[in-house]
Amino acid sequence: MQSYDYAHRKGVEEINWDRFSSLAAALSEGLARANIEVVVGIARAGLFPASAVACALRKEFFPVRITRRLDDRVTYRQPVWKVDVSPEVHGKVVAVIDEIADTGETLHLVAQRVQEQGAVGVVTACLVSHSWASPAPDLVALTTDALVIFPWDKQVFQDGVWQVNPELAGALKAQKE
Numbered sequence: 001m002q003s004y005d006y007a008h009r010k011g012v013e014e015i016n017w018d019r020f021s022s023l024a025a026a027l028s029e030g031l032a033r034a035n036i037e038v039v040v041g042i043a044r045a046g047l048f049p050a051s052a053v054a055c056a057l058r059k060e061f062f063p064v065r066i067t068r069r070l071d072d073r074v075t076y077r078q079p080v081w082k083v084d085v086s087p088e089v090h091g092k093v094v095a096v097i098d099e100i101a102d103t104g105e106t107l108h109l110v111a112q113r114v115q116e117q118g119a120v121g122v123v124t125a126c127l128v129s130h131s132w133a134s135p136a137p138d139l140v141a142l143t144t145d146a147l148v149i150f151p152w153d154k155q156v157f158q159d160g161v162w163q164v165n166p167e168l169a170g171a172l173k174a175q176k177e
Contacts, residue, residue, distance in 0.1 A: 009175055013146035015128075020151060023127045023141035024052035027097070030139045032057055034123045036095040040064055040085060042110055046098035048152060049127045053097060062086040064113075066106055072167075079106050090118035100148060101126045101140070104133035147171055 041050025043065040054061035065082035107124045125139040156165045
């Protein structure tokens with residue numbers, strides 16, 4: 001499976017802000033049981049659940065940026081590091097959090113880097129995971145193979161007006177074909 005293969009999705013799963021809150025709470029509860037000490041959130045959209053978990057558990061939070069995108073357009077075939085893991089993870093049990101595990105590659109790369117920085121344990125977590133993510137996250141609030149619409153992705157402000165995110169519009173069209 002390749003990342004952003006929207007035609008492969010089955011149905012649509014729309015997550016509003018209230019559902020986001022419930023899913024983030026489920027992640028927080030699971031990560032509390034794992035005794036995490038630090039949260040690493042994967043920018044951009046992974047910062048939403050990572051921030052919610054860090055606040056709920058009152059843990060230190062560090063963002064990273066590894067992406068296939070440039071200006072929100074898929075540009076790179078493989079994820080590219082933009083902001084590295086903080087050395088503050090050394091000696092800690094770390095939760096690496098993203099909003100969705102599609103292929104699982106990004107979570108795996110960040111978890112690997114966290115280990116290289118000397119973490120004593122790493123738990124990967126996502127709000128949502130597709131069944132084909134490999135490696136799968138250790139903790140997931142929702143598993144679905146639908147096209148997931150997050151509240152922060154639904155619309156964008158472009159050309160002076162709010163409009164449906166062009167990538168989302170294309171994904172919905174690809175799914176119907």
